[in-house]
Amino acid sequence: MNGSSLLSAFGALAVLVVTFAESGLLIVGFFLPGDTLLFPAGVLCATGAAHGGSGLSLWQVMVCAAVGACVGAQVGYYIGRRGGRAMLARSHSVRLKEVVTRGEELLARYGQRKAILIGRFIPMVRTVLGPVAGVLEVPAKTYTLWQVVAGIAWSQSLVLLGYWLGAEVPGVDNYLLPLVALVVVVSFLPVLLQRRRRN
Structure with missing residues (x-):
């Protein structure tokens, strides 16, 4: 189910659940559309308002997105703090271990504050950064x-980017899939650039 289908079926609740899971539930979070849900949600809030209402309210989407992201990341941190090292040791997923290594590198290279800020904007890294910060015992106050x-x-x-585009560009909601693909590509640029530097 893509982001637009989730929004059509569950509205702002989908935003809350997906951002929560993607931000802190480790393996589950890899398969959920964070960027691909928030951007179209903003577009649909704007275009729905222009056409008499889509069932999505901008303030509800913004609140659900913020709460889901922040609470999910905090849960992820406590998962890492309580049993993350053992869980990572048992995992046979090469992809998961690569992303965890990326999270560790971010913390080592930029320090705790910058790594937490930067990591949030990198797909997959934002899913593991909380558990990794918990495993590495980043102080709870600093992380929070x-x-x-x-x-x-x-x-x-x-x-807000999606809302602005939906309000300013007539008919933009007809091009959601290419726009979401563009958002995904832009989101992955830091990961691709880092890999290129390593090679």
Whole structure:
């Protein structure tokens, strides 16, 4: 089920559940559309308002996105703190281990605050950064403050970008799939650039 279908079926509740799961439930989070849900949600809020209502309210989407992102990241941190190291040791997923390594590198290279801010904007890394921060025993106060700042900045910027585009460009909702694909490509650019530097 893609982002638009989720929004049609469940409205702002889909935003809350998906951002929560993607931000903190590790393996489950890899398969959920974070960027691909928030951006079209913003577009649909704008175009729905222009056409008499889509059932999506901008303020509800923004609140659900922020709450889901921040609470999910905090749950992920406590999962990592309580049993993340054992869970990662048992995992046979090469992809998961690569992303965890990326999260560890971010923390080592940029320090805790910058890594938490930057990691939120990188797909897959945002899913593991909370558990990795918990495993590495980043202080709870530091993690909580900066993940809330990052979670709000990430979620609100994507929703508002979609809303602005939906309000300013007539008929943009007819091109949601190519736009979402563009958002995904832009989101993955930091990962691709990092891999290129390594090679």
